[in-house]
Amino acid sequence: MRRVLVAIALATLSISVASAADIEVRIEKMKFVPDETRIKKGDSIVWKSHEKRGYHTVWFKDEGYPESEPMFPDESWKRKFDKPGTYVYICGPHPEMVGRVIVE
């Protein structure tokens, strides 16, 4: 019986691990692409700079979440989302760059 329970626990664990995803948002030509991303609770977004120069950040300013480190070309930054909601963010040095994450 114990062995069966362990097997069930392991199966459940592997399902929950497999279902959490990393979704990329590209930073290119002074934009977040796409600028709106829908994900599931537990997923993460990885922002990656595909620029040739300069740097950007991801800053959930209204939420009071700390601004990311500067992302130079080919650098990335990741955030996991555990609570459903709409999360609006900007780029610190270029506040006209705006994006939105919708967590379902």
Ligand SMILES: [Cu+2]
């Ligand atoms: Cu920027």
